[in-house]
Amino acid sequence: MELLLQQLFNGLTIGSVYALVALGLTLVYGILHIPNFAHGALYMVGGYITLIMMTEAGLHYILAMVVSICVVGLLSVLMERLVFYPLRHSPPIQDKVAAIGILLFLEALAQFIWGADYRQMSTPFGQVVEVFGLTLTLQRILIVFAAIAVMILLYWFLKKTFTGSTIIAMAQNREGAQLVGINTHKVAILTFFIAGALAAIGASLTSPINLVFPGMGHLVILKAFVIIIIGGMGSIPGAILGGYILGFTESLGATYLSADYKDIIAFVLLILILSIKPQGIFSKGGV
Amino acid sequence: MNILTNKKVIISLLIVLGIVFPFIIPNLYYLHIMTLAFIWTIAVYGLNLLAGYTGYLSLAHGGFFAIGAYVIGILTVKLEMGFWLSFLLAPLVTMFIGLIIGLFALRTKEHFFAIYTLCVGYIIYLVIDKWEGLTGGVRGLIGIPLPEAIGPISFQSPTAQYYLAFIIFLLVVAVIYRIVHSLTGRTFVAIRNSEDLALSLGISTKRNKLLAFVLSTFFAGLAGAMYAGFIRFIGPEIAYTTITFDLLTYMIVGGIGTFAGPIVGTFLIVIISQNLQFLQDYRMLIFGPLLTLLIIFSPRGIVGFIQMQLYQRKRKKQESLAYKNREEETNAGG
Numbered sequence: 001m002e003l004l005l006q007q008l009f010n011g012l013t014i015g016s017v018y019a020l021v022a023l024g025l026t027l028v029y030g031i032l033h034i035p036n037f038a039h040g041a042l043y044m045v046g047g048y049i050t051l052i053m054m055t056e057a058g059l060h061y062i063l064a065m066v067v068s069i070c071v072v073g074l075l076s077v078l079m080e081r082l083v084f085y086p087l088r089h090s091p092p093i094q095d096k097v098a099a100i101g102i103l104l105f106l107e108a109l110a111q112f113i114w115g116a117d118y119r120q121m122s123t124p125f126g127q128v129v130e131v132f133g134l135t136l137t138l139q140r141i142l143i144v145f146a147a148i149a150v151m152i153l154l155y156w157f158l159k160k161t162f163t164g165s166t167i168i169a170m171a172q173n174r175e176g177a178q179l180v181g182i183n184t185h186k187v188a189i190l191t192f193f194i195a196g197a198l199a200a201i202g203a204s205l206t207s208p209i210n211l212v213f214p215g216m217g218h219l220v221i222l223k224a225f226v227i228i229i230i231g232g233m234g235s236i237p238g239a240i241l242g243g244y245i246l247g248f249t250e251s252l253g254a255t256y257l258s259a260d261y262k263d264i265i266a267f268v269l270l271i272l273i274l275s276i277k278p279q280g281i282f283s284k285g286g287v
Numbered sequence: 288m289n290i291l292t293n294k295k296v297i298i299s300l301l302i303v304l305g306i307v308f309p310f311i312i313p314n315l316y317y318l319h320i321m322t323l324a325f326i327w328t329i330a331v332y333g334l335n336l337l338a339g340y341t342g343y344l345s346l347a348h349g350g351f352f353a354i355g356a357y358v359i360g361i362l363t364v365k366l367e368m369g370f371w372l373s374f375l376l377a378p379l380v381t382m383f384i385g386l387i388i389g390l391f392a393l394r395t396k397e398h399f400f401a402i403y404t405l406c407v408g409y410i411i412y413l414v415i416d417k418w419e420g421l422t423g424g425v426r427g428l429i430g431i432p433l434p435e436a437i438g439p440i441s442f443q444s445p446t447a448q449y450y451l452a453f454i455i456f457l458l459v460v461a462v463i464y465r466i467v468h469s470l471t472g473r474t475f476v477a478i479r480n481s482e483d484l485a486l487s488l489g490i491s492t493k494r495n496k497l498l499a500f501v502l503s504t505f506f507a508g509l510a511g512a513m514y515a516g517f518i519r520f521i522g523p524e525i526a527y528t529t530i531t532f533d534l535l536t537y538m539i540v541g542g543i544g545t546f547a548g549p550i551v552g553t554f555l556i557v558i559i560s561q562n563l564q565f566l567q568d569y570r571m572l573i574f575g576p577l578l579t580l581l582i583i584f585s586p587r588g589i590v591g592f593i594q595m596q597l598y599q600r601k602r603k604k605q606e607s608l609a610y611k612n613r614e615e616e617t618n619a620g621g
Binding site: 087093094105108111261263264271 | 338342344391394395396397398399401402403405406407409410413414417528532535536539543569570571572574575576577578579582583586
């Protein structure tokens with residue numbers, strides 16, 4: 001029973017991070033219909049910037065995270081301006097290849113600057129606390145609450161502010177949004193910034209538990225794709241729900257099925273879903 | 288007519304160059320690199336058939352390459368079968384696995400297909416990495432035998448292996464040429480240009496897409512088997528996405544959907560990489576942005592760019608010729 005509770009909490013932590021990364025991916029997909037393969041590289045850069053800010057500049061963890069959010073957000077905007085914007089009228093295969101090019105570049109760059117070794121990130125929230133008989137580190141609790149806070153903030157921004165609703169409008173209908181006077185370029189920039197920021201938050205939160213290395217984005221981005229396909233490409237509640245579903249499935253699967261194959265679970269899940277419903281669950285008709 | 292003879296001359300020159308290469312540069316290291324380049328090119332041709340001609344970007348290609356390599360590895364090392372029989376079986380088994388995966392994967396389209404195949408590739412990697420009993424796990428398979436001698440020809444020397452790879456390479460290029468210029472090849476292009484239109488013309492898109500997919504896995508498996516027979520040691524890293532992305536880079540740089548693209552891209556990048564040895568791990572610092580820039584400014588790679596230039600020059604010539612003719616006519620009339 002205790003093991004089950006512990007695993008459920010682990011699932012909640014992993015799921016929170018997955019949900020954050022998947023949210024960024026789904027926002028970008030909703031706006032531009034690009035599967036942004038480079039999103040995992042943004043996640044990786046986010047982890048590194050926080051780490052470097054803490055070790056080199058001696059900033060506090062939270063401050064380092066803020067710097068990381070800004071840097072990765074801007075990097076993401078730069079990507080949109082320099083690559084996806086010029087490709088907006090091209091056939092879809094070219095977006096994908098361009099995104100893969102960015103991914104390869106950023107990974108090589110990170111390895112070039114920071115080296116290939118796995119690095120540990122310290123955290124001021126390393127204390128262990130006992131809650132309902134479970135031993136939890138403060139960092140894991142922080143992950144869960146910070147992620148939920150960010151999601152609520154994002155939801156409020158998208159639903160209650162004018163700027164936020166322009167994003168929703170553009171995701172619903174690009175031409176319609178233009179007709180009512182929404183500047184779609186600005187919305188695209190904003191969306192990419194938010195997506196980059198979310199990736200940086202996810203990476204910074206999870207890095208003290210995992211490790212920071214150039215390939216840290218690989219599995220996460222693949223799983224984020226699985227999540228947004230489960231939740232419906234472009235759907236925001238779907239990304240959150242999918243993130244937690246995958247988090248729980250993985251942590252329970254690792255305990256009760258096989259720890260070796262726990263990373264396969266997500267992909268098998270996706271293959272099953274797409275084999276049965278090629279457009280994903282919850283998809284709204286055609287692409 | 289001029290261009291056609293030109294083409295023939297170029298092709299014959301290249302073949303002669305391939306034959307005499309070991310004599311001009313009797314350097315074992317370069318021979319090794321060239322042999323590998325032939326093997327990669329075959330894999331890239333497989334990818335090009337599917338992504339370039341049919342328009343379905345498969346990101347599981349490295350996985351199928353690894354399946355080909357591991358089939359021959361397991362058959363020769365674990366089951367101690369002969370090399371040639373295993374070599375024959377490897378692409379066929381890969382093709383069979385490709386057929387099963389293709390049946391499901393091709394139900395999806397565009398982004399979904401890319402993500403689906405990316406996940407398939409990852410599963411192949413994880414299975415190879417974790418299934419110790421069959422694949423040797425992270426340690427991989429060591430001691431894949433050399434090809435047995437056929438009559439008086441033995442494949443002990445690197446030169447002999449070079450020629451073996453070269454001959455298979457030429458065969459593959461010829462086969463691909465036949466496929467691309469056949470009705471089937473044109474069908475693939477029709478599907479790439481518009482699947483709905485192809486369907487309404489009475490093309491069975493499902494069957495042809497599956498055919499393209501299976502063919503592409505066949506060439507991936509063949510290249511993998513050649514790789515395993517040449518390097519004689521395989522580890523799970525050959526199934527990792529890096530291989531897929533390398534193959535993708537070769538194809539995009541050379542020219543996606545062009546016939547000469549895979550050769551141009553693979554040889555160019557392999558040769559450049561050799562001269563940038565010090566970059567090894569960082570080569571993507573150059574090739575990553577190159578990939579992105581090429582896709583923005585010349586989506587059909589180097590070969591596509593040259594074709595475009597030739598085409599424009601030809602059109603200009605025709606236009607000026609037509610203009611001159613008209614002028615002469617008016618002069619004669621006046």
